[in-house]
Amino acid sequence: MPLLKRIVASPAFLSAAGSVAANYLRLVWYSSRRTLEPSNFYETFETPAIVAMWHGQHFLTPFIKRAGARYRAKVIISRHRDGEFNARAAEKLGIGTIRGSGSHSGDFHRKGGATAFTAMLQALTEEYNVALTADVPKVSRVAGLGIVKLAQHSGRPIYPIAIASSRRIELKNWDRTAINLPFSRIAMVGGNPISVARDSDDATLEAKRLDVEREMNRVTARAYAIVDRTGNSPP
Numbered sequence: 001m002p003l004l005k006r007i008v009a010s011p012a013f014l015s016a017a018g019s020v021a022a023n024y025l026r027l028v029w030y031s032s033r034r035t036l037e038p039s040n041f042y043e044t045f046e047t048p049a050i051v052a053m054w055h056g057q058h059f060l061t062p063f064i065k066r067a068g069a070r071y072r073a074k075v076i077i078s079r080h081r082d083g084e085f086n087a088r089a090a091e092k093l094g095i096g097t098i099r100g101s102g103s104h105s106g107d108f109h110r111k112g113g114a115t116a117f118t119a120m121l122q123a124l125t126e127e128y129n130v131a132l133t134a135d136v137p138k139v140s141r142v143a144g145l146g147i148v149k150l151a152q153h154s155g156r157p158i159y160p161i162a163i164a165s166s167r168r169i170e171l172k173n174w175d176r177t178a179i180n181l182p183f184s185r186i187a188m189v190g191g192n193p194i195s196v197a198r199d200s201d202d203a204t205l206e207a208k209r210l211d212v213e214r215e216m217n218r219v220t221a222r223a224y225a226i227v228d229r230t231g232n233s234p235p
Contacts (some may be wrong), residue, residue, distance in 0.1 A: 009016065013093025025093065025180075029063050032165065032184040035226055040189040042066065048124045049193070050151055050158045051131040054141060054216055056175030060163045061131055062093040064188065074098050074123045076116050076132040098130075117150065124154045134160070134216055138174045143213040148205050151196040160215040161190030163221035187226035191215040 010045060038044075045068050055059055074096035075110045077087045087097045100116025120130045136144040151158050167181035180186075196208050224230075 021089035022092035031182040032186045035187045052134040055133045056177040073129040140175045157193035162219040162223040163188045166227040185227045187223040189219040189223040191219040
């Protein structure tokens, strides 16, 4: 392995990079004017819950967590090298991590999807809220069945969430990553909870998957409409 790759992969580098990322996100969050919609979201939030977000819109999601045992949380992060960086940042922001990711291909087990699913069920049993992306790499803004099956097997509701900032850099990659910038208007929009019965058949699971997708798109469009002061979602 080349020297540069060894340095970047070293625990010391990852820890330092995670600290820089966590402090940057704190700067973004605390330097910005924030709007929560609905304003009573936390009063109606049924814990433990499954928190859903889209890929590329996830950097500020650690700030969904509030103080108190009721709001403790874990987030699922891929085993990829980029995921290691994200995991270090999340942990420094007080969020536990579960490593693994879903897949549309045959490498679900290689990516740790099955192990992560079991770990998420256990975390919900231990009354942790669990946050994960609703879409599966690399098909953006299409909800996968994994999050629906997690709700089915755990009996816990899915809460679609979107966080957007008025000042941002939008990358032209598969998930349209938004890099949030300081001194913004920030909106966090919580969606209607979606529950899945344990005895749901395949048709019902597909209907719930579409419900998650529609609600995710609705809250995302609403968050961007608030921060951009328009009625439109980003391209």
